[in-house]
Amino acid sequence: MLSSRVFIRQQFTRLTPDKVLEAIPLFHPPWADADPEDITFADSHAAHGNFRA
Numbered sequence: 001m002l003s004s005r006v007f008i009r010q011q012f013t014r015l016t017p018d019k020v021l022e023a024i025p026l027f028h029p030p031w032a033d034a035d036p037e038d039i040t041f042a043d044s045h046a047a048h049g050n051f052r053a
Contacts, residue, residue, distance in 0.1 A: 014049030023051065 015023060020043045025032045031039065043049065 015051060016049070017043070020047075020049065027051075 017040065021036050021039055024039050024043075025034065
C-alpha cells in the first residue's frame with residue numbers, strides 16, 4: 001500500500017553532529033536558547049543523528 005502512494009523513494013542519512021547543532025535550534029523555539037552541550041547530549045543519548053527520534 002505504501003509503495004503505491006510514494007512517488008519517489010527518498011534516502012535519508014543521519015545528521016552529522018554539526019548539522020544537529022545547526023538544525024535543532026531552528027526546529028522548535030525551546031531549543032533556540034538551549035546550550036549546545038545539552039543538544040549534543042540529547043543527540044548522543046537518544047537521537048543518534050535521527051531527526052525524528
